[in-house]
Amino acid sequence: MRTRLGGFPTFVLLLGAAYCLFPVAWVLIAATKSTGELFSTTTLSVGSSLVANLGELDSYRDGVFWRWMANSALYAGVGALLSAALSGVTGYALAKYSFRGRALIFNALIAGVLVPAVVLAIPQYLLMSKIGLTDTYLSVLVPSVVSPYGIYLARIYAAASVPEDVIEAARTDGAGEARILGSIALPMMVPGLVTVFLFQFVSIWNNFMLPYIMLGDDGKFPVTLGLYTMLKQGNTTPALYTLVVTGSLVSVLPLIALFLTLQRYWRIDLLSGAVKA
């Protein structure tokens, strides 16, 4: 009875793991199949065309796929970097100073978390088009930089990781506020800011609606949007399905790598810890 009880939770968890890994395993196998094999062979038999598929993906419209990947890296990398920096500075100010308007600013930012993306995306598009910025890299980057969630996390992290006496001591030594922020507080906040960077990187990389609305020229598409347009054409040209499958596989590899290598920075506890505060 005792051993059975111990084995059962393990079994259920492994079942959950299998469910979560199944589509990933499927795409790994499906990417090795030619278009003919994709629709005819048994699901779990490995095909023979992985190299051919990669080659085809590489040459599809002069390598536009790699361009999409580079665009995604640019949007997510630059956007998340700026976002982490902005969140760090703002979170520190909100955590460590008391000033008029602090509560107002903080509450307005938190309300921002609740505003649905669509309420923002359409007027953002209209306003961008008024200043002639639609269909540019900036139209996707600029809205991605302010992250209410990132500022919220950075504020919690600053409050927990930058001791008051360190700030006071630096002040007594005559350091200016900007200097304290730049060379003392921000370095102390780095682990928390890496967390903000990761969350923001994933959310920009995964964002579909904003680029979908802002961009028309597919040379500026991120990879998600690019693969979506390929899938749409797959209705008339089934050969594209193979490329979509291979492209999906290639496109999730960097995220999974990032995810596995930086695992210890996925500090979700910041979030659940915040509930109890």
Next chain:
Amino acid sequence: MTGRGGAAPKLAPYAFVAPAVVLFLLVFALPIAYTVYLSLFRTEVKGLGLGKGSRSEVFVGLDNYARALTDPELGAGALRVLGYGAILVPTMLGLALVFALLLDEERVRARGFSRIAIFLPYAVPGVIASLLWGFLYLPGTSPFNQALRELSLPGVDLLSPTGIYFALANIAVWGGVGYNMVVLYTALRSIPRDLYEAARIDGCTPWQVAMRIKIPLLAPALVLTSLFSVIATLQVFAEPTTLAPLTNSLSLTWTPLMKVYQDAFGRGDLYSAAATSVLIAVVMFVISFGLLRVTRSRAFGGER
């Protein structure tokens, strides 16, 4: 907070928050104000509608709202999202809770592997997740139907008008269960272990410990995860948009957000789109605050 002597910190905090505030105003506040403004207007066409000056913006008050509220397609879309959410939220949070409680059991093996594997889909974009599952649903490539066929059972079409609810909910469960599991698991780890010891000495089974101690103490984290799940559910857009090319069961106005997109960019009626998006935002705020209010006494009061 800053305490003694702080003559310098007077202006510094304002300088530090200024970039975020300016960007927030430009990217959040201004677009919101603009949406509300647009929602009160309509284009009026004079004559044939040709040439400059023949089209003008006229103030129509709450007319766009009245039309949105009586629009049968929008109402149907709201019901569809409700049905989708009714499948998704309890399933996802139920599974997340079960997994979190099991991870917290002492004698579990392969704990690290299971945790990472279940959390992994969080790193996969919704669009890509929909592509992958889309192929798994598609009768031509679906391994499920292949397996059923080999057992000479009838296939299940998850892309049928009814199946699509489960198909979409499954994609969201797959992507979100790990995230919620980790939130709940982290909250569980912060409960003092001696509480369980005491219960065990009193003769509680692991099941009773979970039901009577762990779940009540998880209430705040459960409130938070439900709130985020409900918000994400109401905003569903990428998944049905991505699946739409694979099936006829998904119209271009399947969810309210898809309808907003169609109104704005398909039909070019920005004013209706603005009114509808304000309505969606109001509904989200009401649900968010309602959920927090209803659960506050239990979630936060019970702990202290």
